[in-house]
Amino acid sequence: MAPQQPFALFDIDHQLSPEEIAVRDTVRRFVADRIRPDIAEWFETGTLPARELAREMGAMGLLGMHLDGYGCAGMSAVDYGLACLELEAGDSGIRSLVSVTGSLAMFAIHAFGSEEQKNEWLPPLARGEMLGCFGLTEADFGSDPAGMRTSAKQDGDDWILDGSKMWITNGNVADVAVVWARTDDGIRGFVVPLDTAGVTVNEIHHKMSLRASVTSELVFDSVRLPATAMLPGVRGLKGPLSCLNEARFGIVFGTLGAARDCVETTLDYALAREQFGRPIAAFQLTQRKLAEMTVGLGNGMLLALHLGRLKDAGIVRPEQVSVGKMNNARTALDIARECRSILGANGVTLEYPVIRHMNNLESVFTYEGTNEMHTLVVGQALTGIPAYR
Amino acid sequence: MKIAVCVKQVPDTWAEKKLTDADRTLDRESADGVMNELDEYAVEEALLLTEASGGEVVAVSMGPDKAEETVRKALQMGADSGIHIVDDSLHGSDAIATSLVLSKVLADKGFDLIIFGSESTDARMSVVPAMVAERLGVPQMTFANKVEVAGETLKIQRQTEYGYDEVESSTPAVVSVVEKINEPRYPSFKGIMAAKKKPIETVTVADAGVDAGQVGLAAAWSQVDQFSERPPKAAGVKIEDDGSGGVKIAEYLSEQKFI
Ligand SMILES: Cc1cc2nc3c(=O)[nH]c(=O)nc-3n(C[C@H](O)[C@H](O)[C@H](O)COP(=O)(O)OP(=O)(O)OC[C@H]3O[C@@H](n4cnc5c(N)ncnc54)[C@H](O)[C@@H]3O)c2cc1C
Numbered sequence: 001m002a003p004q005q006p007f008a009l010f011d012i013d014h015q016l017s018p019e020e021i022a023v024r025d026t027v028r029r030f031v032a033d034r035i036r037p038d039i040a041e042w043f044e045t046g047t048l049p050a051r052e053l054a055r056e057m058g059a060m061g062l063l064g065m066h067l068d069g070y071g072c073a074g075m076s077a078v079d080y081g082l083a084c085l086e087l088e089a090g091d092s093g094i095r096s097l098v099s100v101t102g103s104l105a106m107f108a109i110h111a112f113g114s115e116e117q118k119n120e121w122l123p124p125l126a127r128g129e130m131l132g133c134f135g136l137t138e139a140d141f142g143s144d145p146a147g148m149r150t151s152a153k154q155d156g157d158d159w160i161l162d163g164s165k166m167w168i169t170n171g172n173v174a175d176v177a178v179v180w181a182r183t184d185d186g187i188r189g190f191v192v193p194l195d196t197a198g199v200t201v202n203e204i205h206h207k208m209s210l211r212a213s214v215t216s217e218l219v220f221d222s223v224r225l226p227a228t229a230m231l232p233g234v235r236g237l238k239g240p241l242s243c244l245n246e247a248r249f250g251i252v253f254g255t256l257g258a259a260r261d262c263v264e265t266t267l268d269y270a271l272a273r274e275q276f277g278r279p280i281a282a283f284q285l286t287q288r289k290l291a292e293m294t295v296g297l298g299n300g301m302l303l304a305l306h307l308g309r310l311k312d313a314g315i316v317r318p319e320q321v322s323v324g325k326m327n328n329a330r331t332a333l334d335i336a337r338e339c340r341s342i343l344g345a346n347g348v349t350l351e352y353p354v355i356r357h358m359n360n361l362e363s364v365f366t367y368e369g370t371n372e373m374h375t376l377v378v379g380q381a382l383t384g385i386p387a388y389r
Numbered sequence: 390m391k392i393a394v395c396v397k398q399v400p401d402t403w404a405e406k407k408l409t410d411a412d413r414t415l416d417r418e419s420a421d422g423v424m425n426e427l428d429e430y431a432v433e434e435a436l437l438l439t440e441a442s443g444g445e446v447v448a449v450s451m452g453p454d455k456a457e458e459t460v461r462k463a464l465q466m467g468a469d470s471g472i473h474i475v476d477d478s479l480h481g482s483d484a485i486a487t488s489l490v491l492s493k494v495l496a497d498k499g500f501d502l503i504i505f506g507s508e509s510t511d512a513r514m515s516v517v518p519a520m521v522a523e524r525l526g527v528p529q530m531t532f533a534n535k536v537e538v539a540g541e542t543l544k545i546q547r548q549t550e551y552g553y554d555e556v557e558s559s560t561p562a563v564v565s566v567v568e569k570i571n572e573p574r575y576p577s578f579k580g581i582m583a584a585k586k587k588p589i590e591t592v593t594v595a596d597a598g599v600d601a602g603q604v605g606l607a608a609a610w611s612q613v614d615q616f617s618e619r620p621p622k623a624a625g626v627k628i629e630d631d632g633s634g635g636v637k638i639a640e641y642l643s644e645q646k647f648i
Pocket residue numbers: 100133134135136137139140141142143144166167168169170209210215363366367368369370371372373376387388389
């Protein structure tokens with residue numbers, strides 16, 4: 001029997017329409033042409049030509065692809081998921097750039113913005129001429145954002161924003177941030193052009209994960225914003241949480257891309273690498289690893305597609321997305337580690353994508369709700385008891 | 390300007406290509422079908438020309454049912470409509486029959502240009518464009534790495550081994566392109582959505598006004614009687630250079646009839 005690739009074993013393509021396959025192929029080709037040749041170097045040097053890539057992604061329709069109107073492509077949730085999967089097969093950092101711009105910044109403006117805000121920001125963001133970021137987390141408030149200290153106070157018609165946000169993807173390359181702040185009227189979102197006086201953006205260095213992604217601290221020192229900067233459509237934590245739910249959905253698919261790339265690389269390697277006179281793929285221990293990983297990957301994909309179909313039907317619930325994020329981020333990280341072991345010493349170098357994916361997935365495991373938080377969300381869904389507070 | 394682009398579906402470039410045991414024709418089922426790579430450059434060129442000066446692009450493919458995917462791909466890239474020539478009698482057609490059917494379908498439709506890739510990756514005959522031009526009685530402007538149209542004058546740079554020739558003709562004309570000519574675009578997501586609504590006309594051999602007896606395996610001018618698989622790669626020969634390395638390499642190459 002000829003060797004099969006993991007998704008072929010599951011006949012995943014059978015679940016996809018010709019248009020979905022076309023979307024996938026377009027993104028896959030972009031990743032092959034534009035990301036794969038340079039990604040190891042970007043990772044090693046901690047750089048990313050974010051603006052250049054954004055314009056190419058914009059031309060393709062990737063940024064805000066699942067939103068309607070305002071220059072966005074209006075694709076389905078499954079299309080969006082498949083695009084995230086292919087991007088993350090290149091690198092989680094590349095997928096992060098797209099998630100944060102499309103699902104966090106653009107989604108927030110699209111869902112909660114005024115007509116003026118949408119017309120001003122969405123078309124240039126969709127074209128990739130501008131980049132967006134999303135500021136929720138603070139140094140002292142991660143899993144528990146309700147405690148945030150960043151505040152906005154009214155001064156006449158204007159708002160004065162003070163505080164800081166930490167771990168903000170795209171910060172140093174973005175033109176605009178959606179920032180969540182405490183007000184007398186509860187938590188509200190603000191659209192903040194990053195060239196506004198009083199805004200400082202500091203890049204976070206020395207990351208061992210998502211090195212091909214820009215992560216920053218945003219500092220707001222009495223930043224004066226007009227009344228029109230506030231997102232009128234939402235009040236309270238449900239604003240940022242609904243954005244996160246969008247981005248998490250992309251991660252449910254995305255993580256599988258990183259895992260697929262690991263398994264495919266490892267399959268090739270295990271078939272070619274010989275020890276004791278035979279390919280290491282011929283040893284039962286290796287085959288067990290390959291089989292377990294492939295089953296995990298295929299199950300994750302079936303789950304992702306199921307959630308995608310529910311989302312396209314408009315009936316997916318947040319705790320279901322938590323099931324997907326919890327399972328797929330963990331599965332992908334486990335797969336990456338297992339693949340690393342099969343690659344032996346070669347597995348620790350950037351010659352192969354595996355340790356890069358493995359390190360990246362540590363961030364993905366933590367951001368957009370840690371694995372523990374999603375576990376507790378699922379626990380609450382089952383028992384009705386919130387165990388996290 | 391009205392432009393036809395001929396696009397062929399071929400087995401995925403990296404897939405192992407096989408002949409079927411039944412009739413020794415290419416096994417088109419065993420591998421995924423993709424648009425012949427050079428034909429993507431042909432589509433791109435047609436789109437660039439019409440984007441610059443207006444007009445319409447029609448993608449034309451002859452092939453089995455699933456070749457419709459390749460027509461659709463051209464529509465996703467931006468072509469306006471498609472023609473899919475599909476008929477059981479076409480199975481096993483040679484280059485002569487392929488060019489006959491294509492030329493019948495392309496004739497009298499008012500195309501100013503008919504753009505081809507210069508070679509397919511499966512059969513690699515590199516003759517279909519020239520044959521179609523001959524059958525239509527129009528200039529054959531092949532192996533172009535640059536195309537310019539001004540009014541009814543067509544200018545191309547024909548890629549040669551050492552540089553290029555400048556060639557000029559009137560339109561209508563047949564053009565085939567080489568990969569230096571442009572960088573084919575990815576279908577954008579808007580393109581993928583829009584292509585769902587673009588029309589693809591299905592044409593049979595009878596519709597094309599061709600007698601089924603002139604096409605297909607039985608009508609082919611040559612036949613594959615038998616085939617065998619390429620022998621597995623043998624281990625290389627290592628020549629130690631003790632001063633006579635050059636001579637030994639030359640002897641080896643001439644023994645293998647490479648020189
Ligand atoms: C590379 C990267 C990019 C990021 N990009 C962004 C961005 O663009 N925008 C943004 O707003 N944020 C971003 N984040 C922040 C991310 O969302 C937070 O790191 C995440 O929410 C976790 O917060 P924390 O790091 O403060 O961890 P903490 O909340 O301090 O958690 C530490 C540990 O304690 C556990 N824990 C916490 N509370 C409980 C509980 N009740 N029960 C059980 N366990 C618990 C956690 O699961 C975790 O294991 C990014 C993070 C990284 C690493």
